Amino acid sequence: MIRLYISEPTPTFSAGLMLPLNIDQGRYLTSVMRKGTGDKVSVFNGREGEWTAEIAEAGKKQVVLRLLEQTREQPQAQGPVLAVALIKRSPLEYIIEKATELGASRIQLLMTRRTQSDHVKLERLKIIAQEAAEQTERLDVPEILSPVKLEAFLAAPDVEVIVFGDEDSTHEGDERRTMPLLEVLSTLTSKRTAILIGPEGGFDDHERQTLRAMENVHPVNLGPRILRADTAAISALTLYQAALGDWK
Template sequence: MIRLYISEPTPAFTEGLTIVLNPDQSRYLAAVMRLSVDDTVSIFNGRDGEWTARLSEVGKKSVKLELTEQTKPQSTGQGPILAVALIKRSALEYIIEKATELGVGTIQLLTTRRTNAGHTNVERLVSIAKESAEQTERLDVPEILAPVKLDRFLEANAFDRLIFGDENSTHETDGETLPLLEALKAPPVERTVILIGPEGGFDDEERRTLRNRPDCVPVNLGPRILRADTAAISALTLYQAAVGDWR
């Protein structure tokens, strides 16, 4: 069944509620999928669970839905925060898609001293996250926050656990860096951030700042240097398997 995310403000979903779809969604159902009156779709809004809805009116530019039944209650779990440095567009879009599939709660975009990416179209990234949530039966869409400097992000926030992949760490100069799976054996906490740097990693000053934070857990992701998109997906996969909703 077709699933749609309803992002526009509506009253709380209840049986019998009528919703007017936005022009893009109306066009998709009427012109692309060629649905007609009494056909059904699934809808969700990130707050009220998933509902079956009947097409009550189908016009060229507008489609109305009538909610008929809640099929899933809203889940209460909250995934980790992924803080990721800007990288080239295709790789960043891949991260957004896969992080949504893997249950991330929030995605914070960052700029660092080694960031070498141009303008980022946050609106397009939000669209990718919505499509991924629709396809993977998520009941919400992760929030995607506009890019901020790493320093500002760290100054403005305190976390229960800030996990960062320190690919440039050496035992002689930095002390022990745990494998991520070992770090995740610690008791679960509410607010976990997984921090992924740009291609080339964090510079020495950024690494010192991170390592001096009481909430920081430097980790390694194995003996090979991973691309930023590979590192992000690997870290989220291990997180979900160890302490997330895959258990």
């Protein structure tokens, strides 16, 4: 069944509620998917679970849904925060899509000293996250936050623990000074965690020293190979979900 995320403010979902769709979603249902009056779809708004709805009106100017019944309740928000430095457009969009699929609760974009891009189409990234949530049965969409400097993120974190992939720990050899990510995660229980991924080229020496000096920050080793930023983000989220998240 087609799933639609309702981002516009609406009254509390309840049986019988009439729900006008925005122009893009209305056109998608009627012109692209060829749906008409009486056809069923699923809708969610990130707050009140998932509902079955039927198309009550399928006009050229407006498409209206009628909510029928709730099929799934809204789960409690969970999942790690992903804080990721801005990188080139295509791999960044890939990160947003896969982070949504892998259950990130929020994605904070960062500017670091080696950031390769200082501008981003935030609305485009939000649409990518929305479409990924619709396709993967999520009942919420991760918030995509405007870029801030790394220093600002570290000065006012709303998480208990930050883990960051320390590229300089890749070739430490048998006598590792930096613990592997999975080993660190096993010590965190259910603490609110942010996974911090640096830019292409990694964090510079000053940033690494700042991060390593903070009590709530854990540098982690992501293995014997240098990973691209998108690969590192996906790998870290996968390990988190396996160790602490909803894959257990």
